[in-house]
Amino acid sequence: MAKASSLYPGVTIETPLSGKDPIQADGVTITELPFLGKVTLRGNAADPAFAAAVKSVLGADLPTQPLSSLRVGNIRVFWKAFDEWLIWTNEDAQIQLITDLNAALSGIRKSVVDVSDYYTVLRVDGARSRDLLAKGCVVDLHPRSFKPGQATGTGFHHATIFITLADADTFDVMIRWSFADYLWAYLADGAREWAPA
Amino acid sequence: MFLVKCPWCGWRDQTEFSYGGEAHIARPLEPGQISDQEWGDYIYTRTNTKGIHAERWVHTQACGRWFNALRHTVTDVMWDSYKMGEDAPTPPKDWDGLTCCDDHKKLAEGAKK
Numbered sequence: 630m631a632k633a634s635s636l637y638p639g640v641t642i643e644t645p646l647s648g649k650d651p652i653q654a655d656g657v658t659i660t661e662l663p664f665l666g667k668v669t670l671r672g673n674a675a676d677p678a679f680a681a682a683v684k685s686v687l688g689a690d691l692p693t694q695p696l697s698s699l700r701v702g703n704i705r706v707f708w709k710a711f712d713e714w715l716i717w718t719n720e721d722a723q724i725q726l727i728t729d730l731n732a733a734l735s736g737i738r739k740s741v742v743d744v745s746d747y748y749t750v751l752r753v754d755g756a757r758s759r760d761l762l763a764k765g766c767v768v769d770l771h772p773r774s775f776k777p778g779q780a781t782g783t784g785f786h787h788a789t790i791f792i793t794l795a796d797a798d799t800f801d802v803m804i805r806w807s808f809a810d811y812l813w814a815y816l817a818d819g820a821r822e823w824a825p826a
Numbered sequence: 827m828f829l830v831k832c833p834w835c836g837w838r839d840q841t842e843f844s845y846g847g848e849a850h851i852a853r854p855l856e857p858g859q860i861s862d863q864e865w866g867d868y869i870y871t872r873t874n875t876k877g878i879h880a881e882r883w884v885h886t887q888a889c890g891r892w893f894n895a896l897r898h899t900v901t902d903v904m905w906d907s908y909k910m911g912e913d914a915p916t917p918p919k920d921w922d923g924l925t926c927c928d929d930h931k932k933l934a935e936g937a938k939k
Contacts, residue, residue: 709889711834
């Protein structure tokens with residue numbers, strides 16, 4: 630839903646999916662997690678100064694295992710590449726986080742970029758979430774292969790997505806702003822076979 | 827379509843990757859000092875291998891990193907991949923181009939048991 634900005638008085642903010650009702654089908658629900666803060670962090674994880682500075686801000690070591698992620702309070706940190714991480718925060722909390730990261734990392738080679746408005750996140754939840762996502766996703770999402778906490782970029786038909794398993798049957802899918810409507814329509818269409826009569 | 831092994835993310839569908847041509851072709855350090863023939867060779871001449879081919883790939887849709895890989899150009903099966911700057915792995919001399927390095931390892935372990 631469009632809503633008032635907490636940062637700029639009088640300004641209404643919305644995402645490409647604002648105004649869409651959640652999709653409810655038998656065994657799967659699709660909702661948007663709008664306005665999450667998203668930050669791309671890059672740096673050399675093997676540099677002790679970099680690792681220590683990031684840890685002082687996040688309160689935990691950066692995940693260095695491919696496809697892994699971690700949660701610290703309301704912050705989720707995802708491994709994106711050996712020198713790149715994606716961080717999700719609550720709405721607008723990324724602003725303070727970026728300030729803190731830049732301060733802690735001053736003088737250290739890094740890149741901290743606010744990508745909150747570049748992507749939005751969909752939540753695909755329920756026992757049929759895997760069946761639905763398998764209609765367009767090339768990654769094997771079977772529980773023996775894709776475990777809770779794992780995260781990866783991949784393709785979803787024509788779109789590039791970033792997908793993570795938040796909980797047993799709960800997938801969070803990050804998609805480019807301009808592709809959000811495409812993914813939403815694709816998932817809505819895919820869920821029709823389980824739609825209530 | 828075939829599977830490509832990213833040195834970080836593991837075996838993935840080929841559609842997640844982009845191909846970057848033959849690997850280990852060094853750009854001439856002094857392009858102005860070499861002949862047109864040599865420059866032409868650098869730009870255009872490739873081995874056109876039938877068999878094991880070292881080539882560059884990038885995991886466009888996931889980690890976005892470049893790496894090198896060995897692929898059999900007849901069967902389109904990738905043997906293994908390796909990070910930039912590392913030496914190429916050597917498939918066994920009798921490699922039939924039908925199994926990848928991980929299958930090979932599993933088969934070898936199975937045979938031991």
